[in-house]
Amino acid sequence: MNFYVIQVQTGSEGEYLEIARKTSRDAGIRIYWPRRKLNIRKRGKTVESLAPLFPGYLFVEAEEIGTEVYWALRRTPGFFRFLDSNTNILPLERPDQELLVHFLSFGEIVAKSQVLFDDHSRIRIVNGPLSGLEGRIVKVDKRKGRAKVRLDLYKDSFLVDLGFDIMAPGSPPPERRGRVPESETAEKRIDIS
Numbered sequence: 001m002n003f004y005v006i007q008v009q010t011g012s013e014g015e016y017l018e019i020a021r022k023t024s025r026d027a028g029i030r031i032y033w034p035r036r037k038l039n040i041r042k043r044g045k046t047v048e049s050l051a052p053l054f055p056g057y058l059f060v061e062a063e064e065i066g067t068e069v070y071w072a073l074r075r076t077p078g079f080f081r082f083l084d085s086n087t088n089i090l091p092l093e094r095p096d097q098e099l100l101v102h103f104l105s106f107g108e109i110v111a112k113s114q115v116l117f118d119d120h121s122r123i124r125i126v127n128g129p130l131s132g133l134e135g136r137i138v139k140v141d142k143r144k145g146r147a148k149v150r151l152d153l154y155k156d157s158f159l160v161d162l163g164f165d166i167m168a169p170g171s172p173p174p175e176r177r178g179r180v181p182e183s184e185t186a187e188k189r190i191d192i193s
Contacts, residue, residue, distance in 0.1 A: 002091035003059050003100055005083040005154070006031075006073060010056035016078040017058060023072045029062040034103050036110045036129075038163045039145055053110060053160060054153065056080075059100060065089050083154050096153055103129060112163035117142065130162055142166070 008016045017033050024031070034053040039046050062069065065082070073079060074086070082089040092100060103110055106129050113128025123140055125131045130147060138159060139148040146161045 001061050006058045007080040009078040012078045020076045027069045032059045112165050115164045
């Protein structure tokens, strides 16, 4: 299967997704809207909220985009375009597809990662969606519990905040979800100083 990208009106991804899933129910495709959990502080209170992982983009899993599917998705209100363009619809390239599948392996809603910090303020990813993305982490904000990660999609690069929870030293890691690394003892370190 290939993954294709639809650009829709930012902020209306949910409405578009609901209508598109109904109109293309029998077309043999699946549409994904990856989101992430973040802690947001408002008026001194911390609340957990959902935010799109790729704002304004939905992902279609299909062998190809046939004429019937093309018009069903294109006629749905909020549609902007297919990527690369409406006349040249290209599936995600292998690295982009691997990144998307990495996030989807944790579900359509990506939970926070579990991390530890060592004595030198270096982050160690215990599990969660940040595992495997250590080389892409640009900035870590311990107070907000967020890591700014550089993601690439169709030759564009952008920064996304992913949430994390800090585990107490010596506490057992929670049950893993999604992809499990080949080596359970593989601990990856990133210097944030």
